[in-house]
Amino acid sequence: MSWVFLLIAGAGEIVGVMGINKINNEKSINSFVWLLGGFISSFIFLSIAMQTIPMSTAYAVWTGIGTVGSALAGIIFYKESTDWRRVLFISMVLSAAVGLKLIS
Template sequence: MSWVMLFIAGLLEVGWAIGLKYTDGFTKLWPSVGTIISLVASFVLLGLAVKSLPVGTAYAIWVGIGAVGTAVLGIFLFEESADTLKLVSLGLICAGIAGLKLAHG
């Protein structure tokens, strides 16, 4: 169950990171509320996951999911660049996430 919580926490990290773009510097109420809720929920689930997972592994995976998800959504939602180096780098982060999960068992 800890891995599921960690995965959801990572997805929520993507939610609040992307949400920051829509808050317009926290001047828009509902995007700001959604971003803050997503942020708090992400931290709570990460905290619950590290009760039974190594903190270094859990944090690295949480950050990795957030980084990859945010970068990919940035490409699709905000027309950010999708050059080869960026995509290869995101693939390496995914490989690192998978490696950490496999190393833990």
């Protein structure tokens, strides 16, 4: 169950980062709700996951989910570049996070 909480924490981080982008585009209550709601839920679920997952693994996977998820959100929702090198490095971060899960 801890890995599910870690995935939820990663999703919260993605929402928080999207909130930062929303604030940069338009300062509104809705934007701040995205930011605060995403990061607060992310930290809560990360702390729950870290009760059974080692800190180093949990943090690395959490940041990997946030990094890959935010990059994919930028590509999907904000029409950011899909250059093959960018996709390659996103894939490398994802494979590292999956690798940590497999050896834990």
